[in-house]
Amino acid sequence: MVNIEELVESLARDAAPVKPAPHPFMLSLRWVAGAVVYLVASLWISGLRPDLMQKLDEPWFVAELASLVLIFIATSLSAAVLVFPDLHQMRKAAWAPVGLFAIFVIVLFFSWRADVPPAPLPMHSFECTVSITLFALLPAAWTFFSMRQFASTHSRWAGSVALLFAFSVGALWLLLHELNNSIIHVIQWHYLPMLGIGLVGWWLGRRFLKW
C-alpha cells in the first residue's frame, strides 16, 4: 500500500464539494411521509374496517393504535440515526423503539385482560402475518435502499430497526383494515412475528448495509 502522506494527498485531490446528509429528523420525516402516503393509498384501495368509528371509542383499541403509531415513528427515527457512523451523537434516539415496544407490550397485556369474554378467534391464522409481511416489502426495500447511501457502523442493528419500521406500517394497515377483535389472534399472528422480522433484519443489515 502507499504511505499515509501519498494517500492523504490523493484523497485531498478528490475533495470536490459534497452536500452533507440531511439531519436524522428530516430523514425520518421523509420515510414517515412516504410510508403514510403508501398506507393511505393502500387503505383507499383495500378499505377501512367497517366498525372503525365504533372501535375508536374503545380506549384499549385507541391505545394499541397510538402505541403502534409511536413505534412506527420511533423506528423510523432510530433507523435514521443508525445510518450515521456516530449515530449523529443521538444515541438515546437510536434506543427509542425499545421503550415504545415495552409500552406496546403493556398495552396489549391490558387489552387482553379487558377482553372479557374473549372475542371469537377468526377463521384464519398465519395469513395475517403473510399479509403484513407482503405489505411491508415495499417500505422495507425503500428504506434499505435509502440507508445504503449513508455509512452505518451498526449495520445489524440498523437492518433490524428498518425492518421493524416496515413491519409496523404493515401492522397499522391490517389493524385499520381487518374486522377482527380477538386480542389473542392479534398478539399471536400480528405482533409476535415482529420478533422474527427483527432477526431477519439483523441478518439482512449485515449483508446489505455493510460499506
Next chain:
Amino acid sequence: MTDKSENFEALMKLSLSGDKRAYAVLLQETARFLRPFLARRINSSSEVDDLLQEILISIHKARHTYDGERPYKPWAYAIAKFRLQDHLRAHYADHLHHAVGLSEVENDLQAPVTKSDITYESISGEIEKLPPKQAAILQMMHQEGYTAKEVADKIGMKESAVKVAAHRAYKILRKILER
C-alpha cells in the same frame, strides 16, 4: 498542532465545500490522533499503517454523513472503531482457520511425547527461539525427563494442554529443521 488544525469541525466544513488544502490538513491530523489509538490495540506497526489507510479511505467515503455542526472526533473514532473491529474479526477468523484442531493432533497425543529421534542438546539453540512456555515444556520433558503429566502438575496446566503445546512446538521445530 496549530489552532487551525485543532478546529476539526471548521476544517471539515471547508473540506465539504471543496477546499483541498483544508481537507489534506484534516486527514493528516486525523491520522495523527488515530495512530496511537490503533497502536494500543494492534502490535504490528505495518498493520497499524494499513488499517489507518483503510480508515482514512472510509472517512473519505462517509464524509457526507458529517455536517461540521457536531464534534468531529467522535464521528472519526466511530469509523475507526468500526474498521478496527472488522480488522480484528478477520484477524481472529484467520487465526482460527489456521489453528490446529484437537482431533487433528489426537494421533500424536497417543504416541509417547517424551520419545524423539533428535536429542534435546542437538537442537537446544532452536528450542530457545520458541515461545517461552513451549521452550520450557520441551526442556522439562526432553532434558529433565519429566512426563507430560508431571510437567502439567509443575506448571499448573492440564496434561492435554501440555501435549498440545509440545505438539505445536514439534511442528515449529520440524519446519525449522526441514529448511
